Amino acid sequence: xxxxxxxxxxxxxxxxxxxxxxxxxxxxxxxxxxxxxxxxxxxxxxxxxxxxxxxxxxxxxxxxxxxxxxxxxxxxxxxxxxxxxxxxxxxxxxxxxxxxxxxx
Amino acid sequence: xxxxxxxxxxxxxxxxxxxxxxxxxxxxxxxxxxxxxxxxxxxxxxxxxxxxxxxxxxxxxxxxxxxxxxxxxxxxxxxxxxxxxxxxxxxxxxxxxxxxxxxxxxxxxxxxxxxxxxxxxxxxxxxxxxxxxxxxxxxxxxxxxxxxxxxxxxxxxxxxxxxxxxxxxxxxxxxxxxxxxxxxxxxxxxxxxxxxxxxxxxxxxxxxxxxxxxxxxxxxxxxxxxxxxxxxxxxxxxxxxxxxxxxxxxxxxxxxxxxxxxxxxxxxxxxxxxxxxxxxxxxxxxxxxxxxxxxxxxxxxxxxxxxxxxxxxxxxxxxxxxxxxxxxxxxxxxxxxxxxxxxxxxxxxxxxxxxxxxxxxxxxxxxxxxxxxxxxxxxxxxxxxxxxxxxxxxxxxxxxxxxxxxxxxxxxxxxxxxxxxxxxxxxxxxxxxxxxxxxxxxxxxxxxxxxxxxxxxxxxxxxxxxxxxxxxxxxxxxxxxxxxxxxxxxxxxxxxxxxxxxxxxxxxxxxxxxxxxxxxxxxxxxxxxxxxxxxxxxxxxxxxxxxxxxxxxxxxxxxxxxxxxxxxxxxxxxxxxxxxxxxxxxxxxxxxxxxxxxxxxxxxxxxxxxxxxxxxxxxxxxxxxxxxxxxxxxxxxxxx
Numbered sequence: 110x111x112x113x114x115x116x117x118x119x120x121x122x123x124x125x126x127x128x129x130x131x132x133x134x135x136x137x138x139x140x141x142x143x144x145x146x147x148x149x150x151x152x153x154x155x156x157x158x159x160x161x162x163x164x165x166x167x168x169x170x171x172x173x174x175x176x177x178x179x180x181x182x183x184x185x186x187x188x189x190x191x192x193x194x195x196x197x198x199x200x201x202x203x204x205x206x207x208x209x210x211x212x213x
Numbered sequence: 214x215x216x217x218x219x220x221x222x223x224x225x226x227x228x229x230x231x232x233x234x235x236x237x238x239x240x241x242x243x244x245x246x247x248x249x250x251x252x253x254x255x256x257x258x259x260x261x262x263x264x265x266x267x268x269x270x271x272x273x274x275x276x277x278x279x280x281x282x283x284x285x286x287x288x289x290x291x292x293x294x295x296x297x298x299x300x301x302x303x304x305x306x307x308x309x310x311x312x313x314x315x316x317x318x319x320x321x322x323x324x325x326x327x328x329x330x331x332x333x334x335x336x337x338x339x340x341x342x343x344x345x346x347x348x349x350x351x352x353x354x355x356x357x358x359x360x361x362x363x364x365x366x367x368x369x370x371x372x373x374x375x376x377x378x379x380x381x382x383x384x385x386x387x388x389x390x391x392x393x394x395x396x397x398x399x400x401x402x403x404x405x406x407x408x409x410x411x412x413x414x415x416x417x418x419x420x421x422x423x424x425x426x427x428x429x430x431x432x433x434x435x436x437x438x439x440x441x442x443x444x445x446x447x448x449x450x451x452x453x454x455x456x457x458x459x460x461x462x463x464x465x466x467x468x469x470x471x472x473x474x475x476x477x478x479x480x481x482x483x484x485x486x487x488x489x490x491x492x493x494x495x496x497x498x499x500x501x502x503x504x505x506x507x508x509x510x511x512x513x514x515x516x517x518x519x520x521x522x523x524x525x526x527x528x529x530x531x532x533x534x535x536x537x538x539x540x541x542x543x544x545x546x547x548x549x550x551x552x553x554x555x556x557x558x559x560x561x562x563x564x565x566x567x568x569x570x571x572x573x574x575x576x577x578x579x580x581x582x583x584x585x586x587x588x589x590x591x592x593x594x595x596x597x598x599x600x601x602x603x604x605x606x607x608x609x610x611x612x613x614x615x616x617x618x619x620x621x622x623x624x625x626x627x628x629x630x631x632x633x634x635x636x637x638x639x640x641x642x643x644x645x646x647x648x649x650x651x652x653x654x655x656x657x658x659x660x661x662x663x664x665x666x667x668x669x670x671x672x673x674x675x676x677x678x679x680x681x682x683x684x685x686x687x688x689x690x691x692x693x694x695x696x697x698x699x700x701x702x703x704x705x706x707x708x709x710x711x712x713x714x715x716x717x718x719x720x721x722x723x724x725x726x727x728x729x730x731x732x733x734x735x736x737x738x739x740x741x742x743x744x745x746x747x748x749x750x751x752x753x754x755x756x757x758x759x760x761x762x763x764x765x766x767x768x769x770x771x772x773x774x775x776x777x778x779x780x781x782x783x784x785x786x787x788x789x790x791x792x793x794x795x796x797x798x799x800x801x802x803x804x805x806x807x808x809x810x811x812x813x814x815x816x817x818x819x820x821x822x823x824x825x826x827x828x829x830x831x832x833x834x835x836x837x838x839x840x841x842x843x844x845x846x847x848x849x850x851x852x853x
Contacts, residue, residue, distance in 0.1 A: 120830060123830040123831060124830045126834065126838070127755070127830050127833050127834050127837065127838075130834075130837045130838055130839075131753070131833070131837050134304075134837060135753065138300040138301055142297070142300050142301070145293070145296055149289075149293065149574060149578075150571070150574075153555065153566075153567055153570045153571065154567070156554075156555035156556065157555070157556065157566070157567060160554065160555075163554075163555065164422075164553075164554060166419070166422065168415060169413075169414070169415025169416060169418055170415060170418060171418075171422065171553060171554070173282070173554075173555060174282060174285075174418065174553070177285045177286070178285050178616075178619050179616065181289050181292075181293075182292060182608075182612030182613070182615065182616055183612075185292060185293060185295075185296050185608055185612065186605070186608055186609055188296060189295075189296055189299055189605050189608055190605060192299065192300060193299075193601045193602065193605055196304070196601065197598060197601070200840075200841070201839075203838075203839050203842075204839050204841040204842055
């Protein structure tokens, strides 16, 4: 691998790099996770407090059945596709920034 | 006869493909990196094939039939777990190069002791996960061959164990992929035929919704075999509040007669003696059921302007046979409106529906990341990017599969409600196709039986390989006989496969009365409170120490296990849990055990922070730095 970062141990540099990398990664992961958890954790509350709305008929399904039994899967596909695109872009950006020494 | 042929076909195909794949795998490196030569799509099929167990294939449909909306949290949680795996765990672990949890435990903390603790959890979780696979084997063979439950378990368990012990499960990405497509075909295709005969998904649901206060009704006259006390809680027949005649076709003993509807505080105890009394019943006895008016201080209770009525609930001490007539609102089923709406009898049974729902969601989502046989499959990806792509396709493949499972439950509820009477809704995927008239019924039943076989074969084989491997490699090879030769370790693997296979079969005999999907839920709850916190904090918090991680894992995993065993014992009426809140927290413990485990890890790590590995930043960079920066390296211990 020709593009190795200098691997001589340098604790301070490593730690600073780690901080920068993890901050960017965690922001992305938590961002996507919060959208997803928002849906999953709010649905039971929605069912409990708005039972009439939840049982609205939509094309033979009740609204809440449609969400949980049908739409839920495409939603997870969408979120995972978005995450993968952003995460690949993020890794490229980190590599670019670190190699060009912008952050040093 | 036809279903048996299908089952034999899929079994023979699996064994043959396994043999071919094993012969092709020439070297150890073929064995470990087989995935590097296969496409993302093939790899995703293989992961999905291993993941979709009997719980997904039979259990989810059965649970939806029994509990309705609430049960759909199971497939949703199984699928959602992969999103969490993708967001927090798959990337770092792929970069770290550790693909079993024991490898990660040792590599991240430089602690061989921790490796041993991690290995013992492979066993715990593995056994919890194999039990429902065994039940599925018993159920399927019982249904297609009329074998007793235990015969199916012994025959199927022995065939798979033999196959694994011979080494037939080595490097079998292709076999697992094949089995995904068998399962997907078997869950999807028969449903279209059934819907064309009986009515579509949405029209069935609309019909259920339109008759909100009704119940599914028996479609034929029939005689139903009910279990005795030995198989509690499936010895219960709770009749609806209707007028009907019931004839006993065998002599039996009724242990307890009570109202089907749970009495609310302040209501009078009802006298049901006029209908039936507990005690011995002679064969041929006919009883006349009538609705019983619920009273409070002698005054009928009214709700929504209607008098509240209940039927009788019989708990049998001895097995019984009941003749029930066509048109009877089926016993043991929920009212249509309750079945269709959230917070039915599954989540509301202890009176804390939100708590139950959230706890179930946490167990399923966090547990997926901690299943011993799942993470290892990500190793077959050449790099992080293809690992992510593979995860995406896994989510698509299992999502499509899970979309079909509730249809079976919904359609089965209308057209074979007879399964409610003996508490056998787990049979719906196997039995429903048989309702299609003519030879097609048999053919479709053959298809779903083959799918069920693919499900428990792939998952049981995968688990048996992980567990025997953990035994031979980590326990025998590192702890008991560190000096052993590779040949000795292979023998240890074979012996372990047989011993673990036999233990799994024996455990399977005890769990006939539990729902398949629920048992799997418990395996998830234990994994969620032990492995998930370890992986999450291990990958994202540099301050985690080996002592902290190990104590959190032990506390979380063991409290889940204890809570669940306690609940199983109370289900068997061995112990009594008086407080419904405690009972709910025992049945679904993830909501307190996962945070507890995280908290213990955090606190103990702070106390022992002197023991944070010196090179922790380097390890963390291996987990997080993009591969192009050159910090990642494959961590595979030398003697793999």
